[in-house]
Amino acid sequence: xxxxxxxxxxxxxxxxxxxxxxxxxxxxxxxxxxxxxxxxxxxxxxxxxxxxxxxxxxxxxxxxxxxxxxxxxxxxxxxxxxxxxxxxxxxxxxxxxxxxxxxxxxxxxxxxxxxxxxxxxxxxxxxxxxxxxxxxxxxxxxxxxxxxxxxxxxxxxxxxxxxxxxxxxxxxxxxxxxxxxxxxxxxxxxxxxxxxxxxxxxxxxxxxxxxxxxxxxxxxxxxxxxxxxxxxxxxxxxxxxxxxxxxxxxxxxxxxxxxxxxxxxxxxxxxxxxxxxxxxxxxxxxxxxxxxxxxxxxxxxxxxxxxxxxxxxxxxxxxxxxxxxxxxxxxxxxxxxxxxxxxxxxxxxxxxxxxxxxxxxxxxxxxxxxxxxxxxxxxxxxxxxxxxxxxxxxxxxxxxxxxxxxxxxxxxxxxxxxxxxxxxxxxxxxxxxxxxxxxxxxxxxxxxxxxxxxxxxxxxxxxxxxxxxxxxxxxxxxxxxxxxxxxxxxxxxxxxxxxxxxxxxxxxxxxxxxxxxxx
Amino acid sequence: xxxxxxxxxxxxxxxxxxxxxxxxxxxxxxxxxxxxxxxxxxxxxxxxxxxxxxxxxxxxxxxxxxxxxxxxxxxxxxxxxxxxxxxxxxxxxxxxxxxxxxxxxxxxxxxxxxxxxxxxxxxxxxxxxxxxxxxxxxxxxxxxxxxxxxxxxxxxxxxxxxxxxxxxxxxxxxxxxxxxxxxxxxxxxxxxxxxxxxxxxxxxxxxxxxxxxxxxxxxxxxxxxxxxxxxxxxxxx
Numbered sequence: 001x002x003x004x005x006x007x008x009x010x011x012x013x014x015x016x017x018x019x020x021x022x023x024x025x026x027x028x029x030x031x032x033x034x035x036x037x038x039x040x041x042x043x044x045x046x047x048x049x050x051x052x053x054x055x056x057x058x059x060x061x062x063x064x065x066x067x068x069x070x071x072x073x074x075x076x077x078x079x080x081x082x083x084x085x086x087x088x089x090x091x092x093x094x095x096x097x098x099x100x101x102x103x104x105x106x107x108x109x110x111x112x113x114x115x116x117x118x119x120x121x122x123x124x125x126x127x128x129x130x131x132x133x134x135x136x137x138x139x140x141x142x143x144x145x146x147x148x149x150x151x152x153x154x155x156x157x158x159x160x161x162x163x164x165x166x167x168x169x170x171x172x173x174x175x176x177x178x179x180x181x182x183x184x185x186x187x188x189x190x191x192x193x194x195x196x197x198x199x200x201x202x203x204x205x206x207x208x209x210x211x212x213x214x215x216x217x218x219x220x221x222x223x224x225x226x227x228x229x230x231x232x233x234x235x236x237x238x239x240x241x242x243x244x245x246x247x248x249x250x251x252x253x254x255x256x257x258x259x260x261x262x263x264x265x266x267x268x269x270x271x272x273x274x275x276x277x278x279x280x281x282x283x284x285x286x287x288x289x290x291x292x293x294x295x296x297x298x299x300x301x302x303x304x305x306x307x308x309x310x311x312x313x314x315x316x317x318x319x320x321x322x323x324x325x326x327x328x329x330x331x332x333x334x335x336x337x338x339x340x341x342x343x344x345x346x347x348x349x350x351x352x353x354x355x356x357x358x359x360x361x362x363x364x365x366x367x368x369x370x371x372x373x374x375x376x377x378x379x380x381x382x383x384x385x386x387x388x389x390x391x392x393x394x395x396x397x398x399x400x401x402x403x404x405x406x407x408x409x410x411x412x413x414x415x416x417x418x419x420x421x422x423x424x425x426x427x428x429x430x431x432x433x434x435x436x437x438x439x440x441x442x443x444x445x446x447x448x449x450x451x452x453x454x455x456x457x458x459x460x461x462x463x464x465x466x467x468x469x470x471x472x473x474x475x476x477x478x479x480x481x482x483x484x485x486x487x488x489x490x491x492x493x494x495x496x497x498x499x500x501x502x503x504x505x506x507x508x509x510x511x512x513x514x515x516x517x518x519x
Numbered sequence: 520x521x522x523x524x525x526x527x528x529x530x531x532x533x534x535x536x537x538x539x540x541x542x543x544x545x546x547x548x549x550x551x552x553x554x555x556x557x558x559x560x561x562x563x564x565x566x567x568x569x570x571x572x573x574x575x576x577x578x579x580x581x582x583x584x585x586x587x588x589x590x591x592x593x594x595x596x597x598x599x600x601x602x603x604x605x606x607x608x609x610x611x612x613x614x615x616x617x618x619x620x621x622x623x624x625x626x627x628x629x630x631x632x633x634x635x636x637x638x639x640x641x642x643x644x645x646x647x648x649x650x651x652x653x654x655x656x657x658x659x660x661x662x663x664x665x666x667x668x669x670x671x672x673x674x675x676x677x678x679x680x681x682x683x684x685x686x687x688x689x690x691x692x693x694x695x696x697x698x699x700x701x702x703x704x705x706x707x708x709x710x711x712x713x714x715x716x717x718x719x720x721x722x723x724x725x726x727x728x729x730x731x732x733x734x735x736x737x738x739x740x741x742x743x744x745x746x747x748x749x750x751x752x753x754x755x756x
Contacts, residue, residue: 286540292629296631296632324629344717349746356701381745
């Protein structure tokens, strides 16, 4: 099947420019060659036949004139007309046989006299009719047939009449063989055909070579573009050839230079951005630390304050927590944006990690009236950045608790040969399919009017998604209103490998039946 | 908080160029029963260290005069006193540099007072309890004398910082057990919940460079892939 599809002409037409050019040229050439060939054949056959006719008519009229003269001079007293006619006819026939020039038939009311062995149907009826009516010479092509074994020959009939004194004119037919001419025409035809075939072959080869020549710089440009795409911005094309081709090379090189410049600029910008993020981080964190410690000192002594100051110090502490979380996550996000985030890879048992996180957040779940369980298999070790995976998991679980509606939450851990998946399944409010595409957007909230229990910043899931991507992993959200939600993290077992699938389905398996029925 | 440190009050040298933060640290440490001294310049840090002879150093990584990592290295060159870094950039190479320069632990800014005090107390408290059943422990071709706080290979003593000693001891006490980095973080650094495993990795490297004959092919602290570390088989020296 593969071999067939490879030589499928339609495919080839779509894919190969040389094939297209050659085929187009070839089609045009065939049309032109057929037209010129037909014209050539037509003209030459007309010319040859016309020449033959002219010669034949001249010959025939000379012979007839001679016969007429003899017949007119015949002494009717000594010879009968019919006798004389048959003698003349035989004479003419024998003269015509010299050099195989022509055959003669003279029709008398009683018989046909002339060359022996000639079939009567060699003379077409239409010329026979013409001869009876009028004087003069007519000619028409015919097929000369013989009564004996000789093969039919293409020929020309020249008809005229012989006037005999006191009698009706005798029709005389000269049959000239055009065998020679037909052969000449056949040779011309063959030559024309051969020329056509040679022309076509030559044209095909030439056009193909030209197409290749034109394509070579295009292919070079393609290779150069591929190199550029692969990041070899310093690669340039050789500027050679005609104006058009060297122009192409120059344009490609110009483009490469501009790309190189732009990318260097962007890289510099990114470096500036990274440095800025780092500086902001340092500059903001140090005073924040001081403020935080001061707030804690105040908070610790709030019992000795009046009511307003006491409450103020509480608010100060609480909002500092929020401020700090927000700052941390903003910095984290800008680090991702700057491409400055780096993985610190270790072999991590994700089952153990999930167990840790589930037990660490169990209190929070219990406070929300939620039963949280872990459903994990062993041997879920993967090469990951434990800090980031822990952060993702913590985010997903707190998120599930926040939207859990006092219903159970299950954390699944599954692994196959290539990947490990952790899924957090809740049976809470759920979300629409459209919302599940938005949850990873920054500062997106399902319902702005909903109170926040855990107090996320609105950046948690965005950061989790970036963390997952940094691992070459996936983070998928599934949800339906009233059916709860499932967030699934999949990471490759070995860092840097491409994910092909996940050991855990996006749609919670406990729902599959239900979804199936709804469909 | 309620636990009053042994008298005389442990001395803590705070090296931080941010005067407001340094003063705030002074207030907080003072209220926690520590004796604190401030130093605002990296270049003056080593002199202050020699003069003050602190029990612990709180060291900011970004300092004018002399870089915090260099100050850390200077201190390590002459003392095993615990060094806790204060850093605003917790996930950059700076932290690893600081740890590699010999800092025992780090506290990322902005930190909570409780967190900082807990870290300081952990580093000041010796994990070695003298009631250990055995005084002499063998790990690889090394002999650990727990009560003496010494590690010997044959007759020569190997100088370790208290943290390195604790780390080695933790591994040596349960010779056939593989320790995860998280367990080591809890046993040696006192982290209740697993934190930055770079602490373990960097300190294991530092320790190996001191005790292994060939740190590239460790025999005393062996890496267990997918788990962590364990002690090598005891051998007679």
